[in-house]
Amino acid sequence: MTSSVHDVGAAASFQVGKPRRVEVQGRGFVVLNVGGAHFAARDVCPHQGARLSDGRCKGHVLAAAVGAPLAYHRGRALLQCPWHGWIFDLANGSCLTDPERARIRTYPVHVRGGRVFVDLA
Amino acid sequence: MAAAVLSAPAVAEAPSEPTALGVIDCDVHPYPNTIDTLKPFLSARWVQYIEQSGFAAPPGTRYPKGFELAARRDAWPPNGLRPGADPDFARAQLLDTWNLQYAVLVPLYGHGSVHNDDFAIALATAVNEWQTHDWLDSDPRWRGSIVVTPQLPEAAAQEIRRAAKDPRYVQVMLVVRGQAPYGKRHYHPIFEAACDAGLPVGIHFGGWGTNPITATGWPSYYLEDHTGMTQAFEAQVLSLVSEGVFEKFPDLRVALIEGGFAWLPPLMWRFDKNYKGLREEVPWLRKLPSEYILEHFRMTTQPMDEPPNPQHLLHILDMIGRDDFLMFATDYPHWDFDAPDRALPSVVRGEQRDKIMSLNAAAFYDFERA
Numbered sequence: 001m002t003s004s005v006h007d008v009g010a011a012a013s014f015q016v017g018k019p020r021r022v023e024v025q026g027r028g029f030v031v032l033n034v035g036g037a038h039f040a041a042r043d044v045c046p047h048q049g050a051r052l053s054d055g056r057c058k059g060h061v062l063a064a065a066v067g068a069p070l071a072y073h074r075g076r077a078l079l080q081c082p083w084h085g086w087i088f089d090l091a092n093g094s095c096l097t098d099p100e101r102a103r104i105r106t107y108p109v110h111v112r113g114g115r116v117f118v119d120l121a
Numbered sequence: 122m123a124a125a126v127l128s129a130p131a132v133a134e135a136p137s138e139p140t141a142l143g144v145i146d147c148d149v150h151p152y153p154n155t156i157d158t159l160k161p162f163l164s165a166r167w168v169q170y171i172e173q174s175g176f177a178a179p180p181g182t183r184y185p186k187g188f189e190l191a192a193r194r195d196a197w198p199p200n201g202l203r204p205g206a207d208p209d210f211a212r213a214q215l216l217d218t219w220n221l222q223y224a225v226l227v228p229l230y231g232h233g234s235v236h237n238d239d240f241a242i243a244l245a246t247a248v249n250e251w252q253t254h255d256w257l258d259s260d261p262r263w264r265g266s267i268v269v270t271p272q273l274p275e276a277a278a279q280e281i282r283r284a285a286k287d288p289r290y291v292q293v294m295l296v297v298r299g300q301a302p303y304g305k306r307h308y309h310p311i312f313e314a315a316c317d318a319g320l321p322v323g324i325h326f327g328g329w330g331t332n333p334i335t336a337t338g339w340p341s342y343y344l345e346d347h348t349g350m351t352q353a354f355e356a357q358v359l360s361l362v363s364e365g366v367f368e369k370f371p372d373l374r375v376a377l378i379e380g381g382f383a384w385l386p387p388l389m390w391r392f393d394k395n396y397k398g399l400r401e402e403v404p405w406l407r408k409l410p411s412e413y414i415l416e417h418f419r420m421t422t423q424p425m426d427e428p429p430n431p432q433h434l435l436h437i438l439d440m441i442g443r444d445d446f447l448m449f450a451t452d453y454p455h456w457d458f459d460a461p462d463r464a465l466p467s468v469v470r471g472e473q474r475d476k477i478m479s480l481n482a483a484a485f486y487d488f489e490r491a
């Protein structure tokens with residue numbers, strides 16, 4: 001029986017805030033390091049199929065009410081698709097603007113001994 | 122050559138039913154990288170004018186885009202040029218990735234907003250010459266659109282007559298937000314020249330006029346700018362039909378590019394209804410407005426209208442009522458790019474799909490002129 005846990009590279013190769021594509025058994029995954037916490041998801045946008053690894057790690061823009069000051073919170077694992085700009089939360093795979101219908105599959109990530117492991121189970 | 126470093130779309134992940142025919146893309150945007158790109162195609166007078174004045178580009182949009190230069194984030198060539206400025210990269214990322222049969226170039230340059238008439242005319246010609254030499258000559262799958270100065274219709278007609286001699290040009294191009302509705306009589310020389318050349322006119326998303334971009338003034342957001350573009354398309358359809366342009370130029374064909382299409386059926390219903398009571402204003406019309414629309418216009422698909430229930434798209438196609446009416450387009454390299462294997466929902470299948478993805482454009486544009 002083969003393990004579902006895969007070594008996808010040295011931790012140092014995943015820069016904070018820079019999504020990176022890795023391939024495991026011919027399938028693409030995007031790995032994102034947000035402040036030292038790592039996240040992984042299939043590297044394909046459910047909308048029209050762009051590679052999310054070409055996208056941008058975002059902060060969360062919020063306003064408490066219409067006309068209230070705009071806040072920009074960093075720290076969440078938000079990744080914006082490089083094509084039509086849908087934003088996904090890699091912590092749970094949901095799309096910010098359509099959480100019920102647009103989702104990406106996410107996977108647990110562990111860092112051990114300076115290596116990053118993705119569990120594809 | 123950029124192909125090796127391309128981040129190709131994940132085409133193998135969940136493609137729709139493939140079309141056996143090569144896809145034809147009716148909307149691709151090449152850009153001069155900077156004004157220097159155009160200098161070889163400008164006279165010494167204008168090169169000197171640019172260098173002395175520091176002119177960099179015609180005025181741009183008032184609405185910052187969602188992404189820089191409105192480009193897909195993966196459309197920036199690794200050689201540092203701007204998106205849409207490298208024909209080799211575009212060939213690899215678009216033509217080769219999707220194995221396109223043809224792709225129609227639609228340069229979006231702001232010469233329509235240049236107040237110096239002679240300079241505007243020179244820029245339009247330079248954009249066409251650059252399109253010819255840098256793009257059309259680089260791959261036989263590219264086809265061109267003749268850009269003109271709509272603010273100077275006689276000069277536009279002259280440019281059409283000049284540029285149309287190259288059979289790789291398949292249409293004349295206008296932007297939808299012009300200075301006035303295009304049916305107005307002073308624009309007719311443009312349509313006359315297009316018909317004389319046997320070319321359709323493409324009317325594309327965007328514009329550079331001084332008019333507010335909605336019928337009720339300036340909105341706040343790019344979200345409104347982009348979504349509200351259909352208002353301008355509706356206005357141009359109303360104008361071209363009402364002013365009798367298709368009675369005066371019965372051979373004229375018009376492609377509405379990047380305007381969406383789901384709004385058309387209710388416009389036709391309303392237009393026909395009002396015409397029945399108001400025909401005395403436009404007695405040159407000999408048939409219902411919708412008949413002119415369905416005969417003379419075609420629409421490109423991008424940005425694809427995406428009803429939550431894809432079946433509703435079939436209803437819209439049914440309401441339009443012609444299966445030769447829609448033509449696929451990607452809008453590469455822009456952020457609202459439609460992927461050839463994913464944009465058109467799989468509920469559209471068989472012959473209807475082949476027509477939208479390929480055959481309708483092959484019938485509308487004369488790709489075999491070249």
Ligand code: FES
Pocket residue numbers: 045046047048049050081082083084085086
């Ligand atoms: S392909 Fe990702 S938002 Fe459209």
